[in-house]
Amino acid sequence: MKAALRLRPGASGTMSLLCLACCIRDVLARVHFELANNTSFRGQFRGQLVVADDPLKAFTERPWHILDDSRVWVGIGRMPDPLQSIFGASLPMDNPTKSFWLNTEAANPLAEVGSTGELTQDADVCIIGSGITGVSAAWHLSNGSEKPSVVILEAREFCSGATGRNGGHLVRNVFNSFISRQASHNTSEAIKTYLLEKYTADSLVAFINDRNLQDEVDLVEGGHITLLRTEQEETDARNDYEAAKAAGLISDGKMGVRWLGNVELQKKYGLSPALNYTGVWYSAHNLWPSKLVTALFHNTSNVVLHTKTPVTSVLPVRGLSRDSVDQIPLSHPEKQRRWVLGTPRGDIKCSYVVHATNAYSGYLLPFMADRHRSKMCPDIPSDSKTVELLPDAELKTTTTQTGADRSPPLTLRHDILPSPKVHTIVPTRGQVGAVRALANTSALGWLNAWDGGGGGWEYWFPRYQGTNVSVNPLIILGGGREHAGGRLEAGVADDAALNPRVSASLHEFLPSVFPGQFAADEGWEMEWTGIMGFTASGEPFVGSRCFSSIS
Template identity: 30%
Template sequence: MAQAQLLEGQSGLPVDNPTKSYWHKEPSSKLLGHRTTKELPRSADVVIVGSGITGSFAAHFLKEKQPDLNVVMVEAREACSGATGRNGGHCQPAIYSSNPHIASFELRNFLYLKGLVEEFSIPCDWRSTSGVHTFYSKELFETCRHIVDNLTEDYPDLAANVAVVTKGKQGEGDLSGSPAYLLEGERRELTLGGLRIPHAEGAIVQWNAASLWPYKLVAFLLERLLAANEGGSKGSFNLQTNTPVTGLSRAETSANLSSPGNSKTRKHNSIWTVHTPRGTIVTSQVLLATNGYTSHLLPQFSDLLVPTRGQISALKPPETPTDPADPPLDIGHTYYVVGEPVDPYSRDDYLVQRPPPAAELIFGGGRQHAAGRGIGVWDDSGIDESVSWYLRGELSNAIDLSLHHTQFSGGKVSLRKLDLEPTFEWSGIMGYTRDSHPWVGGVPASLGGGSGLWLCAGYTGHGMPNAVLSAKAVVDMLLADDDDDDVEIDLPPEYELTERRVNHVREGWEDVAVADAKGSLYMDFGPQRW
């Protein structure tokens, strides 16, 4: 796909030949190459650009709230081929490393998603577990430990979701700080050895965490939306894959607009034309769920929302003994591994394990070894070899992967360094923002928008516990009457897209590349969890 001349910092379109993600190895037969109609619709009530977790849930909420809407979703590649289909398979709220009201929002997001998976029995391998945040920097651990202490005093309801594990006299975890409501067996496991991290400076355990197959979650949602078309419902949902949006144009109007499928007439000041190589779509409402690729359509965001490439490997677990009585390796938790003794903010790795029998270890991170830390890179067709070597060999240095790991040795434990064999290695594009918060809301004219253009993007590697309720919030904004000031929007004010916030960010925050290299994104808002 030929790319037009780009401005400095601007993203290109998604490339045609991305690396193959582990999550795409079992594609939906219904979604692969799907175009609901052979020809591109010429008009729609709402056009959604992007088919990841944000776009799919936005369509879900739109059709849930107004079934008569005609919604068209356009995707540059296959469905869910961007960050959602290429991430680390985590969903975990940032309880202690976010402002408390943001932590509460993320926890609501997590619980909503968990409840939805259970309600519809969504086959996405959702596994509720505990999240172990492993610190190899004493400085960083002490900083986060003090945050948890303050949380316990000021917000005990949030603090109940976390526990601090410190070194004991023999280098093992100190049980004294573990919550009183834990069973005795759980308290014994809440040690550094029991958590498979005997050499760590400390750990913070979060009880609300999950691993999942993110592509299958989104595929279920999109298939359900498409199935509603066949049930004779009002309105329609039209998915058009392999249809990149190359531009947006706006025309002023003073007319009251409504489509044949939409009984609700609203006042609009703009008509938007969505341009693609297959033709154009005319609409009064456009929602960009474009994450790291946003600046391709809105160059004004080139300094506010920066594409950033991450990398992940699916690694075969260490070989287990031939004794049939031995169970397969089960690490039992999800992990974030942060900090180095000499550089507290250089490392940000993440790990989940797939179920047996394959039980691959999905290990991501290592951006400190990528050229420019991946900042400004929007091409996911390749990987960094230096990051690949790191991911293959570093995991066993950080986490005890032995089948019978030492829990309560009381002495020094030597982890056996292993070079693990990858089954998949892939990259993906995140959207990093200068203040680490998403941009959610109407796009002002000064940023290339105007009435009817909406954005929900820029999760700085932390989209899974933010995107669903952010999508709901932007849908609530989109559907609100122009003169309706009583609509309650569940969204942290830091996420709202306003000109005032844009000016504040540009005046008071460093460029993403500068802040990321210094660790500022981590220091202010906790580890990123792509």
């Protein structure tokens, strides 16, 4: 699983209003068809679906409107359970796999804070989600000039989503895919995407260093090596580097970019000579992700946390139309509460709602749900003979690494994304594990993080904390999704289970890259999954969800 703190785009995306309008019509038509033709749905709702002559107008007024015996489901409220099978949206699983970052002893002191006792009933801002996005938003709000009252609501334990289940890399993209971004946008816009990642990574490191939290969050500046498996991969990487340098993005000496030959990788790092890989090194960090988010939370004020409190609906306060909700000014003297959030423990009224739920966004925002999962498919080169993807996802053939020509066993895109015409957030399961090296700290010989190798999707780094030269370090290794079969875990939101195909590939990976330093069936101490969120464009959704503006 690519880390939530691994600062590569792909967690959300931008939106075309024209495409959104088409999606709205498709959503309403599909729901109407499903409910009209499925007796189990009709039985559960015991009501009717109201669809206007103009679906787009109906959506701007009330995205979906279903009547049943108990309440009117209208607006941005929770999607009723029977519709979740249509839209692919759900709350996080109740019993997720155990993550090293969360389930190591004393690792998550905020795990169940605010899960019992009286529920806060009023706040200026409600933030849904306690990962890096939600807690960062709370930190900025509490350190701003207005200092509003803030409530963070988390469905499970604190930081138990992707932030607490990732690979622990704090890595910015230095120049990868620069030529592609330059062609898709323009040079200045392409540069901005890299500077945004740099700003984010630098800000997190500054937050840690300014407060002397390096040991508390296990921050390590060990650098990062991207393995280049083929001559073409190396050529593309060098071309991206030169293009980024020519555009002024990279200055000589900045980021310490250094190209590594096969001989150096063998002698200094212990890579298998059979692989014939090269690589590129650049400055980067790794850390304990959930401890960083815990530190962010402890540096807030006027923020209340309620864990194990899933938000099941977000509705306008009674008596306010959607338009009037949007038009209430920020500085309203009476602090008019505009929204009411429903939870199993009671309701909370607030003026603003921040959705920081990533892959689970579609549960409360149905238009963002992964309702087109059947269209998910990887981009497989036409000359590929390594894998055949069938509807029910049987992986038919694989090849092994031949070494001499540095051919990868599987050539697939990293960004397995939905059709560019589908503007949704697609939950995608990633898998990570913690394995003990056979070699001790001095024999292993590398401190840096890595990515590449295998199918090109793996990423790993060593944890030396709490060890000495005579103790074998623990390696955090993630990836292997290229071996998952089917749609490569796209559309899968179940982090309560492991994918056995991915497990097998991860267990075999390090021994194949570093012979003698790892064993496939030895040293595995923990293995877990987590749910990432992808969009068609690869860019994040950030901004106001203003329904009255859709026309």
